[in-house]
Amino acid sequence: MSTTEAEYIAASDATKELIWLRHLLESMGVVTDGPTTMKVDNQGAIKLIKNPEYHKRTKHIEVRYHFIREKHEDGQIEIVYVPSSDQLADILTKALSKEPFIRLRDQLQIEDMTGKFSTGGSVEESHTTAF
Secondary structure, three states: OOHHHHHHHHHHHHHHHHHHHHHHHHHOOOOOOOOEEEEEOOHHHHHHHHOHHHHHHHOOOOHHHHHHHHHHHOOOEEEEEOOHHHOOOHHHHOOOOHHHHHHHHHHOOOOOOOOOOOOOOOHHHHHHHHO
16 A cells, blocks of 8 residues: 555544544534644645545545545545644654654643652652652
């Protein structure tokens, strides 16, 4: 399977989850106006989603994965290209070097807690000295 196909299938699965979450929010009284934005880092997959002419080249992809096209066409989701370097999900799915990890962590507004609770002693010593 090509990367484009894999990304297309992953985006289709994510769309199913996204639609489920929209229905859940609506059942709790939270109205979602307009489409929900989905950021995809594969331009080939975006072309497959937005352009039905590519369907002729994708006959081998199971029909159930074309659900994403339907939801894009009816305006429930908006597909936006995001460069791989800015794909926030990568922090959860890939082994990253220090710099990209820190950059994505900061974009997610996750604070670095390394060493904030350590006084250089054991856990018991740190605990007792805190009181």
